[in-house]
Amino acid sequence: MCIRFAVLGPVRAWRGDTELVLGPPKQRALLALLLTEAGHPVAVHEIVDALWGQNPPDTAVNVVQRHIGALRRLLEPDLPARGESRWLVRGSGGYRLEVEPAGLDLLRFRALRQQAEHAAQNRDPAAATEYLIQALALWRGPAASGIAPEVRSHPAFTALDGEHLAAVKGAAELALEAGPGLGARVLVTLRQAAAQHPLDEALQARLILMLAATGHQAEALDVHRSVRTRLADELGVQPGPELQAAHQRVLGRAYDMTTAKQVASAKSTGPDESGGGVADAAEVELNPVVVVKPAQLPVALPAFTGRRHELAHVDRLLPAHEGPVSTVVLGGMAGVGKTTLAVHWAHMVADRFPDGQLYVNLRGFHPTGSVMSPAEAIRSFLDAFGVPAQRIPAGLDAQAALYRSLVAGRRVLIVLDNARDTEHVRPLLPGAPGCLVVVTSRNQLYGLVAGEGAYPLTLGVLSDADAREFLSSRLGAERIAAEPDAVAKIIAACGHLPLALAVVSARAVVNPTFPLASIAAELHENEDSLDAFSGEAPAADARSAFSWSYQLLTPASARVFRLLALHPGPDCSLAAVASLAGQRAGQTKALLAELVRAHLITEPLPGRYGCHELLRAYGAELARAQETAHELATARRRMLDHYLHGAHAADSVLAPRRERIDLRPHMPGVTVPRLADQTAAAEWLETNRSVLLAAIEQDARRGTGEHGWQLAATLELYLDRNGRWQEQIGAQTAAVGAAQRLGDIRGQAHVHRALGFVNGRLELWGEADAHLARALELFSEIGDRAGQGRTRRYFAFLANRRKQHEQALEHYEHASALYRAAGRRSGEANIANEVGWTYILMGKYEDALNECARALSDHQASGDRNGEAAAWDSLGYAHHHLHNHERALDCYEHALELYRAIRDRYLEADTLVHIGDTHRAAQHHTQAAHAWREALGILEDIGHPDAPQVHDRLKDIALPDPSPRQ
Structure with missing residues (x-):
């Protein structure tokens, strides 16, 4: 089988017609080094020096041997375990790559x-x-x-x-x-x-x-x-x-x-009367040249798809004959399709510009690093207009003046592709009305928008529908329709990015017998790598395309970009990035602004930053190559400290007297959010919820696991109150595995208790009992009486859900004794209210009033507003069942006021439901409907599973009340 290699550009290899996936960055670099010395041995110490420089790890030689073995298997998959390789040969203290003369571009x-x-x-x-x-x-x-x-x-x-x-x-x-x-x-x-x-x-x-x-x-x-x-x-x-x-x-x-x-003389329109070879600007104006109509637009894609919204936007910017110059700046990350859209739209409207179309690739971001200067671009435009060489002035200002004179009074479409910055473009802007300039750039050209009135249009990734249409145009509608699940996985793996979709679809076109499911599986296996998105040319290679933006960053911003790859969630705050980098927030903000301008990250909301998954994978490759393992671990711990201490602070503000775990101090360089009140605390938790859950999973899979279980334990009540029960299952399941690997008994106990409670919410009784039993055993083992007490309360909750009220009261009795022994009076007050609620469920309303009144007094004395609100709600519920509707509503109003003050939205909605129930019992249907609608709005807003039950109440309110009058 023929093996071919390329090293004059991106490192690539083929076995027959199949391009090989070259593996991790160090392995790819090792192959590149061997290719530079093809046919000659490269000593192991030279390889180590090239790959790690002055500070190689102790395992460097072993890593080299492992990469050599992987390359051998890649080049010769049928090679026996101890067989001699035809291509990669050991000898002379190193390794030699044998290559046919025609098999290597070098x-x-x-x-x-x-x-x-x-x-x-x-x-x-x-x-x-x-x-x-x-x-x-x-x-x-x-x-x-x-x-x-x-x-x-x-x-x-x-x-x-x-x-x-x-x-x-x-x-x-x-x-x-x-x-x-x-x-x-x-x-x-x-x-x-x-x-x-x-x-x-x-x-x-x-x-x-x-x-x-x-x-x-x-x-x-x-x-x-x-x-x-x-x-x-x-x-x-x-x-x-x-x-x-x-x-x-x-x-x-x-x-x-x-x-x-x-x-040169034959091409000119006439002799230069001055006798010199170079005219000045004044001469050119006095001796006008014959101007031709340029038509420089590149060939448009034959099957352009999607982008209807963006096309409609730029259509509205077409200039009137007498109107000022219109300038549109198409921005976005590498590979998002800026040039494709610009050229496609330019062809669509070319007939509106009868005096010609100019196009230039300014090479602001280019594999060669060869940026076209404004002088070169203007010179190319003057050539396009047919200006003889001897009539072109020498200086840039004079050339720009001549260029503007040529387009004055004409309707010309000018596409300035791949600009680096505002100054790259400014000399190329015409001054006359009627022209349209379309600029594409990976950078945000603020100067062009502010100084020249340009209209910015940032391209995002393709929608699901546009991405499917994109693949359909290349692979055929039948092939797409035959494997819809695989198509969805391919689109997700490509992050909806046109460049990635183009590379993958090209692979599918070249291999028409490959099931799309197999291509989707291949992408999933390489989800942390860009190897699957390597094209033949640099412009079609995701890694190369991203590198042209990365290489222009300042070192400090480049470091932040690399560290951002460690972040687990879809977006993050300034404080989280500052913690990752171990820097002050003000310093970090300036570096993030540079990354936003380069479209390497986005800022969808002020102070929130996001990164496309493929750019995140690119950053991760760079981080592994350029940061030490210790630096990466330290940065990850700072980030996790930020989220753990932030969640702990938010929970403390929302419920100061709630039972919670103790944390060790956070690392230096960590920014912990300052949350002034319950509103700020609740908003911080909700804004960062998806990130917090992702952090638990990431630490459980790849970290020590300590932050993972502690974060899960800290978020337990927040997730429960907001009805995020499936998220709770996922977070606590990941956390229990992490705590078990650590051998952390306290962590296992907390997480098993949380799993018991949430399984009870979902009426999975067997799982709930097993988890709570295990939690009780572990808390007993470490002598944590408060932990045992809370677990007993959870057992009581399950018993009440199953209408086993006497059993619930037994659990509460055990819990009360445990809290008393632990000196936790707040726990005893909570139990008094929960015993009162149990009495309500048993129909013992007078007993319930006594227990709930005792709980209310204890909570008011200790300043526990959460407990006080719960007691008022229970009192209202007891009065409701005693048909004391006015007393019930009065109690509920106290509870509602407190829940709103402490921003507990679920229990606010729960109390509103109770208010509606009482109004209906009193035949106040209008007030009942009002309370239920307000409750439904909250439950739908937080996505709580109780919402359908409230919706049913509202549907029934118009029907005659079948119950006897109360």
């Missing part, structure tokens, strides 16, 4: 360079240039792009950069000798290399000569001025002999391409 590149050298020695510059053009075409980006930056800086990879640069210089030199046709083909690569190496005088000299020789004399002189200024500003030196000689040759029109002058 070897083909070197072979073509060698052929170019032979042709040059035989005095055939045209053939030599052709060989080098072919060699440079093999490069798809920087060598081994996509591996960790610190590994990529190893000399083995920087040496490849040197080979590329030498080939570019050689191609330029030979093309100058060969003729103008080849020079134009080399110029694009030469420009890119010069942009990457702005202080390489030899390279800049070749660019200057090539520009002049291909008819771009003005730009050649402009490049010389820029290089001279840069050398002076950055190095404090003047241009060297090679650069000075190139400048003189341009001024003297002495280039090696002897026919270039005639070609």
Whole structure:
């Protein structure tokens, strides 16, 4: 079976026609290193040095051996356990990768360079240039792009950069000798290399000569001025002999391409009467040129889908003939489809711009790092309008003035794709009315919006319907309809991101026999990796696409982005990120703003930050590669401390006298929320609920488990009161496993007790009894009388639910004794109220009044407003059954006022239901309906399962009351 590799760009490998998934970042980097030395052994110590630098872990050699074994199995899956590999060979203290000459782009590149050298020695510059053009075409980006930056800086990879640069210089030199046709083909690569190496005088000299020789004399002189200024500003030196000689040759029109002058003259509309080769802006205005109608839009996708809402938005921005210039900025994360939408819409409205369409890729985010300058873009526009080279002024301001003059009075559509920032775009904006500018950028161009009145439109990921339509357009409606579940899983795994969907759909198209279910399963297996979203070209590779934004971050923001990958939930607060990073909130806010501007994270609400799952996976890869295990563990613990102490603080504000676990102090650098009142506490818990639940699961699966069980125990009553019983089951089940692994008896006891109570809520009696029995046993083992008392109260709750009221009273008697022994008077007061409620269920209303009145007095004396509210509600319920409706309503109003004050929304709704019941019993149907509607609104708002029962009450209120008058 043929094995092929690529390293001139992203590292890739194929076995036959199947592309291989190369595994984790270190394994991919190891393969890249072996490919740079294909056919030669690489010592183990060299591998360790390349992968870890100066501080390798003690297990580095073992890790290398493990990755070598994995690569062998990947390349030769049928290789016996102790068989000799054909491709990956051990010897000479290291490992050697054997590759066929045609099986590695690097070897083909070197072979073509060698052929170019032979042709040059035989005095055939045209053939030599052709060989080098072919060699440079093999490069798809920087060598081994996509591996960790610190590994990529190893000399083995920087040496490849040197080979590329030498080939570019050689191609330029030979093309100058060969003729103008080849020079134009080399110029694009030469420009890119010069942009990457702005202080390489030899390279800049070749660019200057090539520009002049291909008819771009003005730009050649402009490049010389820029290089001279840069050398002076950055190095404090003047241009060297090679650069000075190139400048003189341009001024003297002495280039090696002897026919270039005639070609440039033949293309011009007439001689330059001044006798000079470069006109100034005034000359151009006095001698207008013949302007052609440009039509530069790229080919649109044949099957564009979705984005109807966004298309309708930009349609409304089409300018009137006399109206000002309209500018639309399409923003969004990498791979969200900004360019696709811009080009598609531009084709839709192109006929409204009869004077032409301009398009330029500004390369603000590009695999080569070669950003197109505004001067280059304007020059390309002037070329598109047919302006002769000798009539183009030298300076950027003069060129921009000429460009604006050309579009003045015309209706031109201008697409400025892939801009880096506002200053990248500003010189390209026309000044005349009637034109439309569409800008795409990964950055938020605030300056363009504020200073130029641009309209921002941020693209989100595709909706479910649009994502299905996207896949259907590529895979066919029948294939999509045949496997709807697999399609839904693929869309979810791709995070609804067009780039990811395109990569996956391409794999499905190339392999029409693959069931979509198998592709969905493959994505699930690699859910923490971007390997499944690697395309053939850098622009179609998720990892590469994300890297172009990441590489422009400041180091501090890059660190925050990496650490954000540790966060478990869909979004997070500023305080949570500050805790992750161990920084002050103010410092962190500025770093998050940089990430938001780069569209690496979102800020859907002020102070709440989110991150797409694939960007989170990319950040996790970077974190594993660039942070130590200790740093990651410490950051994760700070984050969990933030959530645990925040939840504990919120619970303490909501119910100061509630029984709760004690916590150890939080780590330095942790920001704990300051919650001023019950409203703030309740809002904090509800806002962070999904994150808190995710944190429990994450710590139970990947952490120590201590934070997981403590957080579950802290959230127990909050989840219960809000009817989140299925969430409670999930959280406590994860927590009990974590506590068991830790061997933490106290943790196991708390979690078993919570599981017993919630299973009782769901009437799963067997599970409830078993969990409570286990909790009672564990609390007894550690001598926790208060824990035993609360467990006995939960047993009583189950007994009452099953109408076993005498048994409930026995449990309350045991619980009361336990609380008394533990010195917990609040627990005894709670029991008095619960015994009163049991008497109500037994029909002993007078006894109930006595117990509830005692509970009310105790709670008022201790300042326990939660207990006081519960006692008032129980008193109201007892009076209701004694037909004392006015007394009942008075008690309920006391309870309602307290529940609203402490923000217990479930029990507020529960009391409103009781108020409605009493009004109905008193034949006050209007007041009953009002109370029930208010209760229903609360229950529906919090998603409580009791809502249907209240809805039924409202349906029945219009019917005649069948019960006898009370």
